[in-house]
Amino acid sequence: MSKKAIVSLLVLSMVAVACATDTAEEEVAVEEEHDHSDESTLEMVLERGFVKCGVSGSATAFSETGADGSITGFDADYCYAVAAALFGDYSKVEFKSLTSAERFTSLAAGDIDVLIRNTTWTQSRDTELGNDFGPTTYFDGQQLMGRNSDGISSSSTLADIDGLSVCTNAGTTTEKNITEGAGLVGATITLVTVEKFSEAMDKFIAGECDIVTTDGSALVGRRAVNDALNDWSIFPQSPISKEPLGPVYRSNDSMWGDVINWVVYATIIADEYGVTSANVDSVDTDAFPELGRLFGANDGELQTVMGLDAKAFYNVIKQVGNYDEIYSRNLNPVGLFREGGANDRWTNGGLIYAPPAR
Numbered sequence: 415m416s417k418k419a420i421v422s423l424l425v426l427s428m429v430a431v432a433c434a435t436d437t438a439e440e441e442v443a444v445e446e447e448h449d450h451s452d453e454s455t456l457e458m459v460l461e462r463g464f465v466k467c468g469v470s471g472s473a474t475a476f477s478e479t480g481a482d483g484s485i486t487g488f489d490a491d492y493c494y495a496v497a498a499a500l501f502g503d504y505s506k507v508e509f510k511s512l513t514s515a516e517r518f519t520s521l522a523a524g525d526i527d528v529l530i531r532n533t534t535w536t537q538s539r540d541t542e543l544g545n546d547f548g549p550t551t552y553f554d555g556q557q558l559m560g561r562n563s564d565g566i567s568s569s570s571t572l573a574d575i576d577g578l579s580v581c582t583n584a585g586t587t588t589e590k591n592i593t594e595g596a597g598l599v600g601a602t603i604t605l606v607t608v609e610k611f612s613e614a615m616d617k618f619i620a621g622e623c624d625i626v627t628t629d630g631s632a633l634v635g636r637r638a639v640n641d642a643l644n645d646w647s648i649f650p651q652s653p654i655s656k657e658p659l660g661p662v663y664r665s666n667d668s669m670w671g672d673v674i675n676w677v678v679y680a681t682i683i684a685d686e687y688g689v690t691s692a693n694v695d696s697v698d699t700d701a702f703p704e705l706g707r708l709f710g711a712n713d714g715e716l717q718t719v720m721g722l723d724a725k726a727f728y729n730v731i732k733q734v735g736n737y738d739e740i741y742s743r744n745l746n747p748v749g750l751f752r753e754g755g756a757n758d759r760w761t762n763g764g765l766i767y768a769p770p771a772r
């Protein structure tokens with residue numbers, strides 16, 4: 415057996431030609447010549463000098479591509495945060511824009527080092543597909559959007575979509591949830607599945623679909639940047655699913671996984687202490703020893719055993735910010751707020767929580 419063993423990975427893939435009629439995700443065996451298990455992604459990325467981060471590139475407020483090709487948003491900021499931790503320079507990222515249907519194939523093939531793309535943690539993605547999931551950065555849930563002028567309102571229910579056409583993108587939890595959910599309430603729908611969510615929005619705007627559905631955050635974002643703001647309602651008030659979104663990396667790559675996980679945790683711990691990019695230089699690390707360890711200021715820092723610089727997480731907070739800064743900067747402008755929701759701090763009753771830096 416050669417050193418570069420041929421490994422077969424089960425990955426999710428959409429068969430493009432079959433999309434129009436069969437929207438089920440399909441398992442295909444992909445033969446991949448590079449066996450990632452004999453080399454940590456961490457070593458490979460450090461040697462290369464930049465990280466390859468898979469994003470959407472067209473998800474409002476999460477990863478948007480600017481006119482100059484730059485990528486901004488909540489997910490993009492976590493890519494920048496990983497680069498800040500690895501290289502002390504947030505800009506050492508190469509983004510790859512991926513559709514929902516191609517994201518896991520791209521990760522399995524080694525085209526990207528980490529996937530941060532509105533991706534829901536599910537059992538099959540975590541187990542059958544050879545992925546591992548990092549901490550949830552955004553607790554989302556699937557909702558639907560329709561036109562008030564068609565009789566839809568924010569108090570509409572799933573049963574109200576009986577007889578309507580519903581647009582969404584392929585290779586998502588969304589298409590499965592809506593099919594299952596509509597069936598459970600006895601609503602007969604025409605599901606129209608396209609490759610990109612932006613195409614689903616185009617069809618909705620053109621009146622070719624009555625309803626569009628995806629993660630609630632994306633619907634809020636799309637509505638906020640659209641002129642038809644006042645005619646579009648998002649429903650039902652309680653989402654039809656849980657969509658915990660966060661970073662994804664290949665299985666059996668624990669040093670790399672630890673880096674991704676602790677980048678996220680560092681942003682959360684800094685938020686717990688109110689440490690921001692603006693005040694990180696004036697932290698009293700004697701008074702707050704956990705911050706001393708996390709920022710490499712005191713003896714007992716834990717970053718070097720992870721293969722990182724002692725200042726890795728200081729650089730994350732200094733250059734990109736804490737969780738609240740990342741959230742507020744990207745998501746408040748489209749009308750998504752943390753207060754009182756699942757994405758609030760655990761100390762306020764939310765779910766954003768990190769283990770201790772010790």
Ligand SMILES: N[C@@H](CCC(=O)N[C@@H](CS)C(=O)NCC(=O)O)C(=O)O
Binds near residue numbers: 628
């Ligand atoms: N969270 C779901 C849905 C992901 C998804 O496709 N989201 C849409 C809405 S944010 C999207 O990616 N839109 C951007 C695009 O199509 O490029 C999943 O993991 O399957």
